[in-house]
Amino acid sequence: MAKDTLNIGLIGYKFMGTAHSNAYRQVAPFMGPALQPVMQVLCGRDAAGVSAAAAKMGWQECATDWREVIARDDIDLIDICTPSGPSHTEIALAAAQAGKHIFCEKPLAASLDDARAMLSAVQAAGVTHMVNFNYRRCPAVALAKKMIEAGELGEIYHWRSVYLQDWIIDPDFPLVWRLDKSIAGSGPLGDLAAHSIDLAHHLVGPIAAVSGMEQTFVKERPVAEAMGGLQATGGSARVPVTVEDAVAFLARFENGVFGTFEATRFAAGRKNCNRFEINGSKGSLVWNMETMNELEFYSRADEKAAVGSLAGFRLIQATDGSHPYAGHWWPPAHIIGYEHSFTHGVYDLLNAIAAGTPAEPDFLDGAKCQAVLEAVTRSIASSGWASVEAV
Ligand SMILES: NC(=O)c1ccc[n+]([C@@H]2O[C@H](COP(=O)([O-])OP(=O)(O)OC[C@H]3O[C@@H](n4cnc5c(N)ncnc54)[C@H](O)[C@@H]3O)[C@@H](O)[C@H]2O)c1
Numbered sequence: 001m002a003k004d005t006l007n008i009g010l011i012g013y014k015f016m017g018t019a020h021s022n023a024y025r026q027v028a029p030f031m032g033p034a035l036q037p038v039m040q041v042l043c044g045r046d047a048a049g050v051s052a053a054a055a056k057m058g059w060q061e062c063a064t065d066w067r068e069v070i071a072r073d074d075i076d077l078i079d080i081c082t083p084s085g086p087s088h089t090e091i092a093l094a095a096a097q098a099g100k101h102i103f104c105e106k107p108l109a110a111s112l113d114d115a116r117a118m119l120s121a122v123q124a125a126g127v128t129h130m131v132n133f134n135y136r137r138c139p140a141v142a143l144a145k146k147m148i149e150a151g152e153l154g155e156i157y158h159w160r161s162v163y164l165q166d167w168i169i170d171p172d173f174p175l176v177w178r179l180d181k182s183i184a185g186s187g188p189l190g191d192l193a194a195h196s197i198d199l200a201h202h203l204v205g206p207i208a209a210v211s212g213m214e215q216t217f218v219k220e221r222p223v224a225e226a227m228g229g230l231q232a233t234g235g236s237a238r239v240p241v242t243v244e245d246a247v248a249f250l251a252r253f254e255n256g257v258f259g260t261f262e263a264t265r266f267a268a269g270r271k272n273c274n275r276f277e278i279n280g281s282k283g284s285l286v287w288n289m290e291t292m293n294e295l296e297f298y299s300r301a302d303e304k305a306a307v308g309s310l311a312g313f314r315l316i317q318a319t320d321g322s323h324p325y326a327g328h329w330w331p332p333a334h335i336i337g338y339e340h341s342f343t344h345g346v347y348d349l350l351n352a353i354a355a356g357t358p359a360e361p362d363f364l365d366g367a368k369c370q371a372v373l374e375a376v377t378r379s380i381a382s383s384g385w386a387s388v389e390a391v
Pocket residue numbers: 011012013014015016017043044045046066081082083084085087105106107132133134191227228229230
């Protein structure tokens with residue numbers, strides 16, 4: 001009889017490690033995937049920290065060397081929740097070589113070359129691969145995708161996105177790995193705009209060329225002594241910040257859509273304002289992660305009602321059983337949250353592995369996003385437009 005469980009080895013146990021662990025705990029009872037995830041090994045570098053995290057989140061074992069986890073025959077899937085950049089690449093290449101399925105946090109890599117190498121490795125190994133661009137799986141975003149495919153917006157003219165946070169606005173906030181180019185690859189470009197780029201690719205189409213600008217407001221920060229997620233404590237010595245603090249770029253899409261993107265961690269009061277607006281010939285859609293269950297829809301058809309125009313942005317609450325993913329949870333308007341986007345991703349990944357079908361977004365999507373990130377960097381260096389390389 002075919003195995004109906006999948007043994008997971010998860011590397012990195014802080015912010016995303018916790019979010020992914022929660023998804024593995026929730027997915028079977030609420031969503032009933034075709035394979036049951038078994039939370040086999042949690043891996044982190046600090047033995048005491050990983051042991052405490054494993055006990056808290058319900059992992060059966062813990063380890064301090066990811067290579068040992070990958071070498072185990074009983075591990076089917078490697079879940080990469082380490083800092084972006086070189087560690088994603090190193091772990092993914094080894095996992096693919098060992099024939100493991102891979103679930104990797106975003107952005108896929110620190111460079112397009114690394115992303116291409118990761119894509120080649122998973123393709124050669126024939127394993128299932130997925131990048132965690134989780135916002136695709138908020139029900140309101142998945143509904144937006146269905147509406148666009150059904151022609152509700154007509155011809156699309158504009159993509160307009162911002163991804164705004166404010167957690168490093170204090171100049172004394174320590175230099176965490178997200179502010180170190182050698183680890184993160186870039187600042188809000190790879191951390192935040194990568195999400196917007198993936199949503200734009202998913203909803204509107206591929207980006208052909210970009211023209212960007214960036215700025216670093218705080219040039220030196222205290223060395224970080226302890227960090228995890230968006231929190232840290234620091235010492236007194238200050239070291240240079242090696243990534244941008246804010247980035248913006250114009251984008252031409254292959255299909256002629258006109259796009260703008262902005263990402264910063266210096267927008268006081270904006271905590272996780274991941275927002276897009278799409279304008280088409282028949283109407284507009286607006287979504288903001290801070291009110292994630294809601295999708296604003298303006299239909300020009302409403303302008304022609306018999307009683308006079310009834311046009312205006314209507315607020316669709318994407319919590320109905322007829323909306324993507326929503327029927328797995330609560331009755332309409334009993335809203336869901338950030339963590340559910342991860343559970344939905346794990347659900348789709350487990351089903352794809354069971355069916356032997358590709359998962360999405362996969363490493364090809366991750367590499368296409370990386371090609372845009374790299375084009376933005378090139379355009380900034382040359383103060384002009386840069387074409388997005390084919391992957
Ligand atoms: N999809 C999302 O919404 C989202 C949100 C936040 C972060 N992320 C991504 O998730 C990844 C992790 O970010 P985070 O916020 O969880 O970081 P974090 O700092 O909270 O946690 C990183 C973890 O990786 C561990 N780690 C680092 N190097 C390691 C190694 N060599 N071996 C084993 N463990 C190692 C650290 O000890 C820590 O446990 C990044 O790629 C980030 O961009 C995605």
